[in-house]
Amino acid sequence: MSAQVSVALLLFGRLRDSLGRDTVEVLAAPSATLQELLGACAARFPAGFLDGCLLAVGEEFCDAPAEATVSTLLDATGTRQAVEVALIPPVSGG
Amino acid sequence: MSSTDRTSAVAAPRLGAGAAVLSSECDGARGPGWLTQTAPFALHIVITAAPLDLGAAYDAVVHPSAGAVATFVGTTRDSHGGRPVSRLEYEAYSPMALRQLAAIAGEAWEASGRALTAVFIAHRIGHVPVAEASVVVYASSPHRGEALAAVGAMIDSLKARVPVFKREWYSDGSEPAWKANAECGGCRIAHAPASGAAAAPPSPRAEAAPGAVGAHRPADPAAGHAADLPAAGLPAVDLLGLPAARARIAQLEAQLARLQR
Numbered sequence: 001m002s003a004q005v006s007v008a009l010l011l012f013g014r015l016r017d018s019l020g021r022d023t024v025e026v027l028a029a030p031s032a033t034l035q036e037l038l039g040a041c042a043a044r045f046p047a048g049f050l051d052g053c054l055l056a057v058g059e060e061f062c063d064a065p066a067e068a069t070v071s072t073l074l075d076a077t078g079t080r081q082a083v084e085v086a087l088i089p090p091v092s093g094g
Numbered sequence: 095m096s097s098t099d100r101t102s103a104v105a106a107p108r109l110g111a112g113a114a115v116l117s118s119e120c121d122g123a124r125g126p127g128w129l130t131q132t133a134p135f136a137l138h139i140v141i142t143a144a145p146l147d148l149g150a151a152y153d154a155v156v157h158p159s160a161g162a163v164a165t166f167v168g169t170t171r172d173s174h175g176g177r178p179v180s181r182l183e184y185e186a187y188s189p190m191a192l193r194q195l196a197a198i199a200g201e202a203w204e205a206s207g208r209a210l211t212a213v214f215i216a217h218r219i220g221h222v223p224v225a226e227a228s229v230v231v232y233a234s235s236p237h238r239g240e241a242l243a244a245v246g247a248m249i250d251s252l253k254a255r256v257p258v259f260k261r262e263w264y265s266d267g268s269e270p271a272w273k274a275n276a277e278c279g280g281c282r283i284a285h286a287p288a289s290g291a292a293a294a295p296p297s298p299r300a301e302a303a304p305g306a307v308g309a310h311r312p313a314d315p316a317a318g319h320a321a322d323l324p325a326a327g328l329p330a331v332d333l334l335g336l337p338a339a340r341a342r343i344a345q346l347e348a349q350l351a352r353l354q355r
Contacts, residue, residue: 010123010187012124012185012187012257012259013185013259013260013261013272014259014272016185017261017272022123022124052274056187056190056257059187059189059190059193060190060193061255086187086190086257088187088257089259089272089274090274090275090278091253091254091255091256091257091258091259091274091275091278092253092258092259092260092272092273092274092275092278093184093186093191093217093229093252093253093256093257093258093259093260093275094168094217094228094229094249094252094253094258094275
């Protein structure tokens with residue numbers, strides 16, 4: 001198996017509040033899609049944790065989490081072996 | 095990420111042709127920040143923990159060539175659903191919020207036929223007491239129609255897709271509640287079978303919760319009216335394509351407008 005990549009999940013609002021922390025680090029294979037990554041995490045989060053959430057990568061909403069792989073994100077950001085993914089609960093600004 | 099992390103510059107959002115002199119700074123992922131551009135229209139965006147300065151907002155958009163300044167100020171109301179509200183608490187994913195707001199302003203400028211002279215948007219984070227402003231949106235244009243329309247469109251878009259999160263605090267002792275805007279697309283992360291491709295437990299508090307992902311119900315019934323909004327007849331938007339989310343927003347807005355008539 002190729003080297004695992006560290007993925008930082010940024011948590012906001014209800015998500016941050018329910019876990020009591022603003023970031024969760026996970027390790028993922030470079031071939032994992034974001035959807036697979038979140039699917040693997042979901043069973044370890046509280047029930048309903050991801051309901052209504054959006055993903056953002058590179059400060060843009062991620063249009064196709066089922067297609068974006070961890071390795072493509074690495075390539076896109078040009079960073080070291082680390083990727084940042086924001087979990088965006090339903091927004092409530094204004 | 096700690097609040098001491100400093101993002102010296104936020105990457106330029108996609109704006110109309112000719113955008114120039116765009117600079118920004120953000121104090122970490124959740125801290126205050128600002129973004130400014132001078133062309134093709136003057137744009138100032140601020141995320142701040144300080145009380146919002148309406149005079150500064152006006153000064154930022156008033157201009158000799160503009161005959162109209164249109165404004166929206168969102169303030170903390172003292173009740174929600176019959177419960178007494180003591181204050182609202184906001185947090186933002188600041189670098190992304192700045193980019194989203196700049197994109198929203200760019201869209202409003204395009205929609206106005208490029209007639210806007212200047213735009214100022216500020217959102218307060220932290221606790222906002224009753225009758226204080228949490229958000230201001232100001233726009234100027236040579237004639238009033240464009241500025242008025244732009245302000246309405248920008249606050250609607252802000253509420254739909256800018257990553258700002260609100261918790262409502264009550265004075266009757268009930269638990270504070272995280273809110274969801276009715277305008278929010280309400281997209282859901284679709285069911286994704288756990289795969290060996292991704293690994294590693296994320297949380298010490300983790301617990302098995304089969305079916306947690308993609309469960310088609312609001313996470314928290316207290317999370318606000320949005321969850322109860324016309325889910326009926328509308329397909330759940332799976333794993334958020336933004337275009338799909340925008341289409342859903344338009345649907346919800348149309349439905350809301352009909353309900354209000």
